[in-house]
Amino acid sequence: MLAPQPVGLAVILAAGEGSRLARQGKGKPKPGVLLLGLSLGERTVLACMDAGIRRFVVVLGHEKEWVRSHFERIAGARNCEISFVESPDWRLGNGASALATKEIVGDSPFLLTMVDHLVDPQLIREVRSAAVPQGHIGLGVDCGRDRLFDVDDATKVKLEHGSVRRIGKQLDEWDAADTGVFLCTCALFEGLATAASRRRHGLSDGVAILAERGAVQAIDVTGRDWIDVDTPEAWREARRRLLSRLSGKGEDGFVSRLINRPVSTRISARLSSTSITPDQITVASFLIALVGAALLATGKTALTITGGLLVQASSIIDGCDGEIARLKHWATRRGAWLDTILDRYADSLVAIAITLAYARLHPGPLAWLGGMAALTGFILASYTTKEYAIRHERPYPNDVLNRLKRRDLRLLGIGVGAVVGYPFDAVLALGLLSHVCVVGILIRGWRLGSGK
Amino acid sequence: MLAPQPVGLAVILAAGEGSRLARQGKGKPKPGVLLLGLSLGERTVLACMDAGIRRFVVVLGHEKEWVRSHFERIAGARNCEISFVESPDWRLGNGASALATKEIVGDSPFLLTMVDHLVDPQLIREVRSAAVPQGHIGLGVDCGRDRLFDVDDATKVKLEHGSVRRIGKQLDEWDAADTGVFLCTCALFEGLATAASRRRHGLSDGVAILAERGAVQAIDVTGRDWIDVDTPEAWREARRRLLSRLSGKGEDGFVSRLINRPVSTRISARLSSTSITPDQITVASFLIALVGAALLATGKTALTITGGLLVQASSIIDGCDGEIARLKHWATRRGAWLDTILDRYADSLVAIAITLAYARLHPGPLAWLGGMAALTGFILASYTTKEYAIRHERPYPNDVLNRLKRRDLRLLGIGVGAVVGYPFDAVLALGLLSHVCVVGILIRGWRLGSGK
Numbered sequence: 030m031l032a033p034q035p036v037g038l039a040v041i042l043a044a045g046e047g048s049r050l051a052r053q054g055k056g057k058p059k060p061g062v063l064l065l066g067l068s069l070g071e072r073t074v075l076a077c078m079d080a081g082i083r084r085f086v087v088v089l090g091h092e093k094e095w096v097r098s099h100f101e102r103i104a105g106a107r108n109c110e111i112s113f114v115e116s117p118d119w120r121l122g123n124g125a126s127a128l129a130t131k132e133i134v135g136d137s138p139f140l141l142t143m144v145d146h147l148v149d150p151q152l153i154r155e156v157r158s159a160a161v162p163q164g165h166i167g168l169g170v171d172c173g174r175d176r177l178f179d180v181d182d183a184t185k186v187k188l189e190h191g192s193v194r195r196i197g198k199q200l201d202e203w204d205a206a207d208t209g210v211f212l213c214t215c216a217l218f219e220g221l222a223t224a225a226s227r228r229r230h231g232l233s234d235g236v237a238i239l240a241e242r243g244a245v246q247a248i249d250v251t252g253r254d255w256i257d258v259d260t261p262e263a264w265r266e267a268r269r270r271l272l273s274r275l276s277g278k279g280e281d282g283f284v285s286r287l288i289n290r291p292v293s294t295r296i297s298a299r300l301s302s303t304s305i306t307p308d309q310i311t312v313a314s315f316l317i318a319l320v321g322a323a324l325l326a327t328g329k330t331a332l333t334i335t336g337g338l339l340v341q342a343s344s345i346i347d348g349c350d351g352e353i354a355r356l357k358h359w360a361t362r363r364g365a366w367l368d369t370i371l372d373r374y375a376d377s378l379v380a381i382a383i384t385l386a387y388a389r390l391h392p393g394p395l396a397w398l399g400g401m402a403a404l405t406g407f408i409l410a411s412y413t414t415k416e417y418a419i420r421h422e423r424p425y426p427n428d429v430l431n432r433l434k435r436r437d438l439r440l441l442g443i444g445v446g447a448v449v450g451y452p453f454d455a456v457l458a459l460g461l462l463s464h465v466c467v468v469g470i471l472i473r474g475w476r477l478g479s480g481k
Numbered sequence: 482m483l484a485p486q487p488v489g490l491a492v493i494l495a496a497g498e499g500s501r502l503a504r505q506g507k508g509k510p511k512p513g514v515l516l517l518g519l520s521l522g523e524r525t526v527l528a529c530m531d532a533g534i535r536r537f538v539v540v541l542g543h544e545k546e547w548v549r550s551h552f553e554r555i556a557g558a559r560n561c562e563i564s565f566v567e568s569p570d571w572r573l574g575n576g577a578s579a580l581a582t583k584e585i586v587g588d589s590p591f592l593l594t595m596v597d598h599l600v601d602p603q604l605i606r607e608v609r610s611a612a613v614p615q616g617h618i619g620l621g622v623d624c625g626r627d628r629l630f631d632v633d634d635a636t637k638v639k640l641e642h643g644s645v646r647r648i649g650k651q652l653d654e655w656d657a658a659d660t661g662v663f664l665c666t667c668a669l670f671e672g673l674a675t676a677a678s679r680r681r682h683g684l685s686d687g688v689a690i691l692a693e694r695g696a697v698q699a700i701d702v703t704g705r706d707w708i709d710v711d712t713p714e715a716w717r718e719a720r721r722r723l724l725s726r727l728s729g730k731g732e733d734g735f736v737s738r739l740i741n742r743p744v745s746t747r748i749s750a751r752l753s754s755t756s757i758t759p760d761q762i763t764v765a766s767f768l769i770a771l772v773g774a775a776l777l778a779t780g781k782t783a784l785t786i787t788g789g790l791l792v793q794a795s796s797i798i799d800g801c802d803g804e805i806a807r808l809k810h811w812a813t814r815r816g817a818w819l820d821t822i823l824d825r826y827a828d829s830l831v832a833i834a835i836t837l838a839y840a841r842l843h844p845g846p847l848a849w850l851g852g853m854a855a856l857t858g859f860i861l862a863s864y865t866t867k868e869y870a871i872r873h874e875r876p877y878p879n880d881v882l883n884r885l886k887r888r889d890l891r892l893l894g895i896g897v898g899a900v901v902g903y904p905f906d907a908v909l910a911l912g913l914l915s916h917v918c919v920v921g922i923l924i925r926g927w928r929l930g931s932g933k
Contacts, residue, residue: 363927366872370865370923377857384853385846394837397849401836404853405829408860413822415867420818471822475815 035158036138036212037084039077042232043070043100043144044090044119044126050145053264058092060144061099062264065271066301066357069258070096070144071103075358078109079150080157082140085111086133088126090119107358122230128221141211145258147267148210152253156210159248166220166239167212168193170205172251177206178266182257184209184233186240186247193245196237205247207233208255216244272298275352280427282435285348289437293348300349301356308361310350311368318343318375325379325452328386337447340379344440347372372436373408379443380404380456387453396453403460410434410463413470421477425470434466487610488590488664489536491529494684495522495552495596496542496571496578502597505716510544512596513551514716517723518753518809521710522548522596523555527810530561531602532609534592537563538585540578542571559810574682580673593663597710599719600662604705608662611700618672618691619664620645622657624703629658630718634709636661636685638692638699645697648689657699659685660707668696724750727804732879734887737800741889745800752801753808762802763820770795770827777831777904780838789899792831796892799824824888825860831895832856832908839905848905855912862886862915865922873929877922886918 047059054062060070067075074085087100097113104111116129127141140157142148152169161167170186170193177183185203187195196207211217221235229235239245258267275297276290300310321339324332350368354360384400414425425431432438439459446455499511506514512522519527526537539552549565556563568581579593592609594600604621613619622638622645629635637655639647648659663669673687681687691697710719727749728742752762773791776784802820806812836852863886866877877883884890891911898907 362872363929366868366926367923369868369872370861370919373861373864374857377853377861381850381853381857385850388846388849392844394840397840397852398833398837400849401829401833401853401856404856405826405833405860408857408864409822409825409829412825412860412864412867415864415871416818416821419867419870420814420821467822471819474818477815 035081035154036140037082038086038134038137039082039084039140039142040086040088040127040130040134040213041070041073041077041142041144042088042123042126043096044088044093044116045123045145046091047145047259049260050258050264053261058096060096062145062258063302064147064258064264064267065298066303066353068099068103069147070099071107072147073142073144074100074103074107074109074111076148076150077140077142077153078107080153082153082157083109085109086130086139087111087113087144088119088129089113089115090126118230122232122234124221124224124232124235125230127232127235128218128225131215131218134215136215138212138214141213141217143209143257146209147256147258147270148208149254152208152250152255153210155250155253156212156248159212159246161212161214161246161248164214164216165244165246166214166217166236167246167248168196168236169208169210169212169250169255170247171208171253171255172205172249174205178256179260179263182259183207188247191247192243193236193240193247194243196233196240196245198233205249205251208250208253209257210250210255211236212248220244268298271356275355282432282437284344284437284441285435288441289345289348293345294352296346297349297352297356300353305353307350307354307359307364308367310346310353311364311371314343314346314350315371315375317346318379322375322378322382325447326382326385328389330450333386333447333450333452336382337444337452340440340447341444343375344437344444347436369411373411376407376436376439377404379440380407380460383443383447383452383456399457399460400453403456403463406460406463406467407439409467410439411436413467413474417470417474421474425474428473430466430469430473434463434470439463487533487606488592489534490538490586490589491534491536491592491594492538492540492579492582492586492665493522493525493529493594493596494540494575494578495548496540496545496568497575497597498543499597499711501712502710502716505713510548512548514597514710515754516599516710516716516719517750518755518805520551520555521599522551523559524599525594525596526552526555526559526561526563528600528602529592529594529605530559531810532605534605534609535561537561538582538591539563539565539596540571540581541565541567542578570682574684574686576673576676576684576687577682579684579687580670580677583667583670586667588667590664590666593665593669595661595709598661599708599710599722600660601706604660604702604707605662607702607705608664608700611664611698613664613666613698613700616666616668617696617698618666618669618688619698619700620648620688621660621662621664621702621707622699623660623705623707624657624701626657630708631712631715632658634711635659640699643699644695645688645692645699646695648685648692648697650685657701657703660702660705661709662702662707663688664700672696720750723808727807734884734889736889736893737887740893741797741800745797745804748798749801749804749808752805757805759802759806759811759813759816760819762798762805763816763823766795766798766802767823767827769798770831774827774830774834777899778834778837780841782902785838785899785902785904788834789896789904792892792899793896795827796889796896799888821863825863828859828888828891829856831892832859832912835895835899835904835908851909851912852905855908855915858912858915858919859891861919862891863888865919869922869926873926877926880925882918882921882925886915886922891915 118125156169184207220239224234324336388396417425570577636659672691676686776788840848869877
């Protein structure tokens, strides 16, 4: 058997022309086609890196100089090791491209993938860690026939006892689709060489020869997301899938899910093609909240309405930093850190500004006392779940209390309050709500935590 | 070799009379002698449990009914399994007591310790996990000769090539002290039986026989704390050591270390003999702060001074909950959780009260704005290091920024400010200090966290 040790090397086939994506590529070869700010080549490398792979061999063919320098830039930016092999025969088919790596790869097992396949890192992890007998290769297969995008264009496989028996685009009977992610040994090269001697140069041709011998093990990755991005339709579908994954992993509040995310993901999709960083967005969102607070502090009707709108705008844009970070694999601890602390300052300033405006018209301590109480609630609402995470060594669940005290709801409430002329009432109500949630969370944590 | 598996059973010798501790025992036998709220017996069981042991055999002799029911209560309260063996010959010596466990222990290796030895759990862990050859026993030895308490009374050992060669109280030449913690196999019983046949019934006599054969391995635990609590002087020293360990493990702020801890540990020493729980102390500290805030809100001189004193009193008592929890092994997650959240509410209420009092005499928004800013700083000072711990998966270090923004300093500053007639100025100054620290910590976290 191969591996307990999962393989550490991935071969990426990037020699083809990809003419069907010409429009999306804007003149660049396929590995350079941009998808929400990152090229297909970079997304392939990043997916493999997320699955634990650090060394790559990229097969060059079409526009080899451009593609080489593109991947060299990726290696520098993403801190991985990329070697190159030129395939003189790449026009014959992707089997010829794969065969060109025979010398550089040697006897070690390796992962094989296509530059134009957008693959969930978990799929790669499963293929990478599979146990495949000596002399065999493994192929990640997707048995979810009904959920395949573009069935006609997919490479299909017929399975038998966990092995691939037949492979091809035109099979009448088939069980699963070829995801384009292989766990290979040098056995692959034997299959490809045999196919080539019969003047067949597709990767599938080589795999088919091995399959006839029963030497292609199916690795079931059904349910993991993958897509072959080789047509404009597939490109749009891939874009849609990437965007749909941005919605906060089940941690979003009510307002975030229904209002903020639909808007912020659209903004993020636009911003992804620029060089704007998540940290810049964090600061922009903070500054917008600051301007909003300044306008709210005036107490003048038109400015208060504008201020309220800016507060909600800031809340929406506050989602974009994380979205861009995830879309472009730019997430950093320090970005999340900056974001969280600035959010607390922004919330405090908004509460202070609204209290100031109200207290000017309503002298006496009551307004201020209410404002201070609300401010305490706003910060403690966030504080409490952090403390919970530390004390109980797991995040506080996204229950109703958690959703009701989240920032998305708070800022929308304040924004709406400002627009309809009751910003201070909104602050008081949301402050009270925050305290109720804090006490609820306090009780929940108390009940849970009788252990050491 | 014994173990990779550390032993799970401890034999506790609790048969002796311990007449020298009669005064501390107040009529109770030695295992029941109280030391800061817990009996020596309970402290021995808890130290072993902290080191991972869950099953015990207690040897009974003197006052066996009382001692048995005492340990049965411990087993119930601390959730461990305690069996009992009566030693008919306990008066002959502690070797006879140990020999009485031969049947119940059987062939399994076990830890052996004395009910009157107060031992650092780490020492037990090291003895417990040591590898000892078949047919040998292991003895935890302390080579720190200069730091021994009561050298005359200590059992000494002479070492040779990592083995104990001689053992006894009267050795002329010796290298280390016997800590009273053994890792045993049934080999021990052979030694004890041989010694008994020579009419020698001390544990050391049996060990000496094994030592002559080279069958007693020395397990070096030098530097770990332990003390044989068999005299009033040793009892006082043990009490002193327990109290000295309460000072916040290097996490205390300046004020806490210099002012609060010296007072709070004295209070905790008193409280330890009552049944007052840490959670009750937490609530009491909160209520004292509440009363302090109410008095501060009046703005009247005498009441403000009293309020300031109460605030500092609350801060000192806020240390006692954790101290009692550690002293009596009563620490719970939920206790720490309640404490932290109530602390934030107490701080907020004090800031609000002082601002209210000041703003009554100084109308206009400035006082309130200052109060709100300070309040924000107070809560964020705590928030920031929590967030840091979550983002960076380690606690924020106890650097100057951390110490300057801690609650001990804040409440002392406010207390002193109130006493000298400037409570609001103190709030403003400490609020400003908090914000400076928050920004400093923000920058430090930013510099550190460029990774994912």
